[in-house]
Amino acid sequence: MRNPLSQKIMTIQPSGIRKFFDIVSEMEDVISLGVGEPDFDTPWHIRDEGIYTLEKGKTFYTSNAGLKELRVEIARYLERRFDLHYDPVHEILVTVGGSEGIDVALRAMLDPGDEVLIPEPCYVSYLPCVVLADGVPVTIELKEENQFRLTKEELLAAITDKTKILVMPFPNNPTGGVMRRADLEAIAEVCIEKDIYVLSDEIYSELTYGEDHVSIGSLPGMRERTLTINGFSKSYAMTGWRLGYICGPQVIIEQMTKIHQFAIMCAPTNSQYAAVEALRHGDSDVAQMREAYNQRRRYLMHAFKEMGLPCFEPFGAFYVFPCIKQFGMSSDEFATRLLEEEHVAVVPGNAFGACGEGFLRISYAYSLENLKVAMGRLGRFVEHLREWQK
Amino acid sequence: MREQILTFLEKNSKIDLKELAVLLGSSEEVIANEVAQMEKEQVICGYHTLIDWEKTSSEKVTALIEVRVTPQRGQGFDSIAERIYNYPEVQSVYLISGGYDLLVILEGKSLRDVSSFVSDKLSTLDTVLSTATHFILKKYKDYGTILGKKSKDERMLVTP
Numbered sequence: 001m002r003n004p005l006s007q008k009i010m011t012i013q014p015s016g017i018r019k020f021f022d023i024v025s026e027m028e029d030v031i032s033l034g035v036g037e038p039d040f041d042t043p044w045h046i047r048d049e050g051i052y053t054l055e056k057g058k059t060f061y062t063s064n065a066g067l068k069e070l071r072v073e074i075a076r077y078l079e080r081r082f083d084l085h086y087d088p089v090h091e092i093l094v095t096v097g098g099s100e101g102i103d104v105a106l107r108a109m110l111d112p113g114d115e116v117l118i119p120e121p122c123y124v125s126y127l128p129c130v131v132l133a134d135g136v137p138v139t140i141e142l143k144e145e146n147q148f149r150l151t152k153e154e155l156l157a158a159i160t161d162k163t164k165i166l167v168m169p170f171p172n173n174p175t176g177g178v179m180r181r182a183d184l185e186a187i188a189e190v191c192i193e194k195d196i197y198v199l200s201d202e203i204y205s206e207l208t209y210g211e212d213h214v215s216i217g218s219l220p221g222m223r224e225r226t227l228t229i230n231g232f233s234k235s236y237a238m239t240g241w242r243l244g245y246i247c248g249p250q251v252i253i254e255q256m257t258k259i260h261q262f263a264i265m266c267a268p269t270n271s272q273y274a275a276v277e278a279l280r281h282g283d284s285d286v287a288q289m290r291e292a293y294n295q296r297r298r299y300l301m302h303a304f305k306e307m308g309l310p311c312f313e314p315f316g317a318f319y320v321f322p323c324i325k326q327f328g329m330s331s332d333e334f335a336t337r338l339l340e341e342e343h344v345a346v347v348p349g350n351a352f353g354a355c356g357e358g359f360l361r362i363s364y365a366y367s368l369e370n371l372k373v374a375m376g377r378l379g380r381f382v383e384h385l386r387e388w389q390k
Numbered sequence: 391m392r393e394q395i396l397t398f399l400e401k402n403s404k405i406d407l408k409e410l411a412v413l414l415g416s417s418e419e420v421i422a423n424e425v426a427q428m429e430k431e432q433v434i435c436g437y438h439t440l441i442d443w444e445k446t447s448s449e450k451v452t453a454l455i456e457v458r459v460t461p462q463r464g465q466g467f468d469s470i471a472e473r474i475y476n477y478p479e480v481q482s483v484y485l486i487s488g489g490y491d492l493l494v495i496l497e498g499k500s501l502r503d504v505s506s507f508v509s510d511k512l513s514t515l516d517t518v519l520s521t522a523t524h525f526i527l528k529k530y531k532d533y534g535t536i537l538g539k540k541s542k543d544e545r546m547l548v549t550p
Contacts, residue, residue: 021548034548124550173550291394295413302412345548352550368413 012128016351020335024345031374032345036173038237038318039365040292042274043285046236049277053270060269064261065253066094066245067272073279074245082205082215084228090250093257094243094267098203098231100260101246103129105199105227106165108255110135114164116199119150120353121321122169123201136162141355144323147312148177152186159190165197168216171204174352174361175321176297176314181214188219198226203244204317206235206286209294211315217247224249232271234317235286236278241271293318296364296371303375307382318365321349325358327385335360341384342377391416395424396433401534403437442537444529452481452497452526453504456490457512458519467491470517479507490522501525 017034024030041047065071071088078084086092095101102125106116112134118126119140130137140158142148155166168187170179179187191198198216205213217226231244246256260266278285300320304311311322324334331348338344347363349356364371394414398405407425411418428434443450459470467485474494475483482495494512498504508523529537 015550017548017550021546024547030547032547035545036549037545039543039545298415299409299412347548347550 008131012131015124017124017347020345020347020351023336023339027339027343030339030343030345031370031377033362033364033366033371033374034345034347035363035365037239037365038234038289039367040237040289042236042238042241043278043282045281046238046274046278046285050241050270050274053273058269058273062094062266062269062272064266065092065257066267067269067276070094070272070276070279071245073276074247077279078215078228078230078247082202082213083218084215084247085223086228086247087250091253092245092247093253093260094245094272095231095260096244096264096267097233097242098201098229098244098246099125100264101227101229101231101244102126102199102201103132104256104259104263105229105246105248105252106130106133106135107259108252109133109165109197113162115160115162117155117158117163117166117196119154119167119169121148121172121174121349121356121359122167122352123173124352126167126169126201135164138163139353141353142175142177143355144312144359147314148172148175148321149179149183150187151183152190155187155190159194159196163194163196165199166191168198168200170200170202171208171213171316173204173317174319174347174349174356175359176317176319177312177321178208178211178213178314178316179216180211184214184216184219188216188222191225192221196225198222199229200226201229203229203231204234205230207290207293207318208316209290209297213316227252232275232278235289236275236282237289238271238274238278241268241274243267243271243275293364296366296368299368299371300362300364300375303371303379307375307379309378309382318363320362320364321356321359322362323359327382327389331357331360338378338381342381344374344377344381391420392424392428392433395421396428399425399434399437440533440535442529444538449499450497451499451501451504452495452529453508454524454526455494455496455508455512456486456522456524457492457494458490458521459492459515459517460519461491462517470515473515474512477507477511479503 071092074092075086075088106129110133115136115138116130117138117140119142127137138158140154200216217223217228227246227248229246232238304322309322311320314320331350335346335348347361349359349361407421408418411421461467462469471483474480479496479498480494481497484493486493496504508521512521
């Protein structure tokens with residue numbers, strides 16, 4: 001029988017997290033800090049709207065681009081929160097999670113050989129999606145000393161004649177790093193000068209602590225070369241509803257809508273109705289969750305300090321990215337031993353790119369009680385490691 | 391800062407102030423001072439424990455009593471409210487807008503306890519025009535907490 005698989009798919013590695021997931025699932029009494037989704041339930045009024053629309057029989061396809069009502073609310077929301085101005089009719093596509101936006105954008109924009117710059121550590125799907133779209137992923141290694149921000153110099157060093165898109169994954173999973181306005185301005189300048197498009201994944205935009213998130217598409221000259229991805233998963237704790245959106249110039253959105261139309265048809269209808277409710281009446285829920293995350297973030301930073309685990313202070317998402325290089329072992333080894341000895345699951349930093357080696361991703365999408373127990377165990381583990389090393 | 395402290399204490403008054411200082415990005419001293427000041431100003435009136443008495447062996451009956459009264463000249467509802475809230479078995483007294491005036495929450499050991507309070511004490515007050523007593527059959531949620539429901543983390547253990 002002939003090989004059923006394409007050569008392309010065989011070059012793609014399964015996510016590094018998968019391996020870890022398999023070990024964790026076998027164990028009992030594990031405290032996991034390895035989850036990339038909010039611990040909160042979707043706020044009740046949003047769930048209630050979902051139930052209501054099901055009861056009313058709103059179970060049919062919507063238009064390909066998504067409910068008009070929802071796109072209008074998205075446009076209003078982006079304007080009010082991030083000073084982004086998009087036409088709801090031509091410039092917004094409602095997708096199945098932010099992830100679909102990544103895939104569809106790359107497929108609509110790349111020709112074979114086009115290079116896509118991906119700052120790492122980052123979320124695991126950009127790289128394989130670039131490969132699947134026949135592009136060439138080029139990673140940029142972000143540095144802890146820069147708080148894992150992308151600098152102008154790093155960007156310039158990675159650009160070639162073939163560079164077409166820069167992925168901007170901020171606020172960042174897994175580091176929690178954010179880009180401030182001045183940082184973005186420096187990047188924008190390069191993108192304009194070198195004629196590069198930006199795919200800005202802002203799924204964590206509501207989860208920043210201290211200063212509000214700045215959208216690169218709102219900077220002068222960037223609107224026409226930026227695709228902004230966002231969604232409901234993180235900000236409204238709606239991961240399972242699978243709903244996101246991508247906004248950008250009409251010429252690109254139009255073509256993306258074709259792919260979306262043929263591959264997906266439309267995003268889930270009752271998720272879309274629930275999302276309308278979220279955008280209209282969900283601001284206070286977001287604020288409450290943000291405050292809770294911020295408290296946990298402070299708690300973890302304090303706990304790391306007490307146990308002598310260096311960690312740059314992250315101001316976004318719900319992850320901290322402590323450095324474990326002092327123990328002279330790999331992230332994988334540290335995470336595996338922590339799991340075996342103390343039954344605490346964290347994700348090795350290298351699952352998010354080679355430069356994440358020496359770090360751990362610890363999620364604080366957990367209750368404070370959980371975090372306390374976990375930090376107790378982690379502290380004990382670190383003590384043991386130090387004793388053995390003596 | 392005060393509002394943040396109160397929001398937290400309202401949910402968990404047992405929290406260690408040192409820990410609260412970490413969570414709110416402040417110092418223990420500042421938090422302790424604020425709390426002391428709010429206790430003094432009676433912004434904080436007490437620290438209570440939420441108990442699901444259903445799960446204990448003690449017998450308790452809780453009743454909501456709607457009370458219609460004649461307000462008194464010069465004192466409005468305050469003096470009649472005081473007459474009622476001074477009874478230790480009365481848990482809460484609220485002045486209410488709408489079809490009646492005072493809502494009285496009463497805790498007793500038995501139905502008879504409650505009914506004798508209503509007939510002997512409450513109804514006999516001069517200013518009380520009428521009462522309607524409702525017994526609580528089951529508490530689902532109290533003070534923002536859903537009783538008896540333990541939430542389980544349904545998420546997958548590790549996700550990107």
